[in-house]
Amino acid sequence: MTRTSHQQPGKRHQQPAKRATILDVAAAAGVSRQTVTRAMNNMAGISAATRERVQGIAAELGYSPSRFAKGLVQGARVSVGLAIPDLTNPYFPAFASSVVEAATQRSWNVVVDDYGHGTATALDAVERLAPQVDALIGYLGSHAAQAQSLMGRRPLVSLDYPAGQAAGRISFDYHHAARLALDYLVHSGRTRIAFLDSDQGGPAASRGTAVAAVADQLGITLIRRAAGPSAPAARAAVLDLVTGQDAPDALLVFNDLMAAGALKALQEAGLSVPRDCAVIGMDGIPLGELTSPELTTLSLDLRSVGRAAVGLVEGLLSGGVAAGTEQSALVLRHELVHRESA
Amino acid sequence: MTRTSHQQPGKRHQQPAKRATILDVAAAAGVSRQTVTRAMNNMAGISAATRERVQGIAAELGYSPSRFAKGLVQGARVSVGLAIPDLTNPYFPAFASSVVEAATQRSWNVVVDDYGHGTATALDAVERLAPQVDALIGYLGSHAAQAQSLMGRRPLVSLDYPAGQAAGRISFDYHHAARLALDYLVHSGRTRIAFLDSDQGGPAASRGTAVAAVADQLGITLIRRAAGPSAPAARAAVLDLVTGQDAPDALLVFNDLMAAGALKALQEAGLSVPRDCAVIGMDGIPLGELTSPELTTLSLDLRSVGRAAVGLVEGLLSGGVAAGTEQSALVLRHELVHRESA
DNA sequence: TACTGCATCGTGAACGTTCACGGAGTTGTT
DNA sequence: AACAACTCCGTGAACGTTCACGATGCAGTA
Structure with a gap:
């Protein structure tokens, strides 16, 4: 009579199907947690036979490891929030694209929040994002200070707003x-x-x-x-x-x-x-x-803006650059591109 | 002589600053974990005085709760991955925007991966995303099947590719x-x-x-x-x-x-x-x-596409709609909008 | 035989938080 | 004086995974 093996009868329509845990797989395979871990992560110290058997059973049970448990014990992989006002203004996806690219190179995740819908403000986005990320990049305007306090000591890179006590700042001349x-x-x-x-x-x-x-x-x-x-x-x-x-x-x-x-x-x-x-x-x-x-x-150069933002986050995260210093405040310049309209 | 209170001297330039834990705050404030929890989450059963004092100390130590520990014990808030080929093609941000909006309404997170850079393929994006999310939405083309196997039993909504055994499918007539x-x-x-x-x-x-x-x-x-x-x-x-x-x-x-x-x-x-x-x-x-x-x-109607995709994920997640059935395969239609070019 | 080495597998502990409960102190009521 | 009710706070347990280490079995070697 194990805890996970049956549902309370007659409850909701069909429960969100309590996810299988590593112990369920271990029990079903007649092995220990650690062996399942070894099988799932392709680690050494396990025979090919059991590895495949365990993987088969895991697939059968629809097991996928909890990212929370994993993150807790392994130390997180970085995930950075991106707060932008409006994805339908082509400027922001162009910028977002470069952030995503730079983040992917470091195998970071990017969590995007677009606060343009309805009457939401940048602060709403930051509130949603703050508990979920290790760092934040965003067009926050005058909310930069409050955003930083929501992020505590974690890196915050605020764009296009030279004032405010964001840890990192990127502004334009x-x-x-x-x-x-x-x-x-x-x-x-x-x-x-x-x-x-x-x-x-x-x-x-x-x-x-x-x-x-x-x-x-x-x-x-x-x-x-x-x-x-x-x-x-x-x-x-x-x-x-x-x-x-x-x-x-x-x-x-x-x-x-x-x-x-x-x-x-x-x-x-x-x-x-x-x-x-x-x-x-x-x-x-x-x-x-x-x-x-x-x-x-x-x-x-939008790609360089994204690169700069992610680079700043990396510096702040590693302690290489100190928050609120000159090193953490970048100023970028526009250049005039001549086409037909002028 | 507590474990967290001092750094090994003479190591790296400045360590990534081992994050403060709830115990550090509790110790510094002379209270218990639970009291810190109550203070941070604005729960009842704590005096205003200690609440503020604890919050102050937390801010001072730069404490922010681990999303992993929190997620582990509380049961995750849903986060859905979005895999798109190219953010610089205006179609995709328009779509992404509607996904983000629909997700935000449900207080879900959206993790975006753009696999357009370099020689990456949709599968690379899915591999990066799969361990981090509870569900996946994406333009996966012929990789839909492999993507589903990476996601295991978790919902996958594949767009614009009617074949393949994705749990959910949205295609166009x-x-x-x-x-x-x-x-x-x-x-x-x-x-x-x-x-x-x-x-x-x-x-x-x-x-x-x-x-x-x-x-x-x-x-x-x-x-x-x-x-x-x-x-x-x-x-x-x-x-x-x-x-x-x-x-x-x-x-x-x-x-x-x-x-x-x-x-x-x-x-x-x-x-x-x-x-x-x-x-x-x-x-x-x-x-x-x-x-x-x-x-x-x-x-x-791009907004309805995003809504449909997120709705499908919700259905699959709750078990309301079964994977791979007719209910989980939507077909949307274009309409002709007359402007000047024809 | 006894010992060493290797391959395979299992067990306690730890990660950082919340939940459920229980205890102490104060105030009020009979 | 006794008891109840309430406010405030603390303690074990649990979430699901990995890490460090130990245990077992079997082959090879002295």
Whole structure:
């Protein structure tokens, strides 16, 4: 009358089928735990005959070892959380892809949480992720500090938000990016330059302020406009902007997705790009090569961003780089990729 | 002289900092394990004073509970693996997003593996994922059977590959899709219809054979062509196709990403879409609204695909639906979304 | 025979947490 | 004074696996 061998009768429809344990396999095979372990993990010290027999019985019982028990005794394999706002914005999968690649190389796991659905915030994602992972990478904006406290001493790499006491930080030199774009536009003879910002405040705001500051330095009176960070929202905003009086002859846009929407709007308004209005996007996602005209953009090497983030986590995890120091705060730069739209 | 309270001196640079355990916190606070548990999990039966004191000490020691020990005793929270070929193809993040959303609603975790890098195959991803998850969802193609054996009795939902003995299967009615597209093209007066296939064989081949079969039924002589499943590859192939003699006046394309490449090629060749050549894509990703002309496509409700996959996993996990039965094999249908390109 | 070596297998302990229970102290009621 | 009820806290046991070590049997060797 063993504990596992029968169900209480007449309970639910069909129980989640209490998983077979190593002891069940051992009993069924008439051997000990350790022998089952040896068989399952292809260890030495077991005859080929019993190995196959045990493996057969294990398969028959549908046994698969508990990752918890295994992790508990062996010391975990690293698993890193990835918190991103919106998988449907092509920027984030492009970034996620590079994180997954870098993580896979180290045989780490990546647990993804997308907090874009409903009214969820970055903090919700971190709360879900924190108990499950050894480290966290994410676009957390102003929640970075609270996120770090949820993670305790475990590494947290916060992107695009230079403030906050995250252990690791990766941010972007928006002054540099803005200078590249505005310099180019001015030298192309553009005089009425507009910046289409995202209306999500927080970390994003740094793009707007950087562009404004550089414009100031260059003596440009910048036309500013904001919209939701999606293509349709950008489309509507730009349509409104260019059909008004004093329409811009150049458009610098918060990100490539919105820039694609802007292209649509300009086309809809009967304007020719880049003749009537130049457009420069930001971030350099592959989408930019598929629009027409193809998108000139401030490009980021996204694969290097993912690599950097994972590398930072590795450094923090091993103690090689200390949290909150200069070593743990990376600043990456955009470069201007010339295509057709400017 | 407790075991955890000091490091062996003069070892590595700075050890991975043997994580503090609940006993360390208990000792430091002068209380028992259970009291620490009560403090950390905000349980009843503890005074506010000690709770805060213990929490403070825990934070100070950088203590965070082991997810393994917790999972072992509490019975795991479900975590499901997601194996996809390529996060940089916009189809997959769109799908992944819906899986993550459906999983989050059930407070499940999603562990993502992208096997597109290097020469990895779906099986590599499954091997990495299998020991870490309770269920698996993925585009596995012909590896579905081996994947199921790696997963043992745990639920496996295989997409877009109707054969194979995966516990759950979601496939698409490509005959229906092909009929929708070809019917429409024929009724629009198109006479030289081409199908641009992916050159990755396997499961994908079913699209090609379905289109060919329906074309046969309709008495159409189909022009067939294949290219790598990326925009640039499609672009090159289409450029070659339309500049040859007997150029098609309609193009049905394996997926939307390739269709976007096809649009580029047609534009490059000086052809007007849809006047000179109609283009119909497949899968209905958001990208289709950003090309110009906007892409007419055989659209799939991607959110419902993710929901279906997660729902299937839930059914299999609870025993509500039996593996390998009709109940566990879903077939979804595309619908034709008319935009500008056809 | 006795001992050594090897191949095969089994047994206690440990990993870090929660659960179920039990004990001590305080307050209130009769 | 006695008992109950409640608050707060601690102790064994259990979760499922691997690790370190010991036990057994058999072949070969002195």
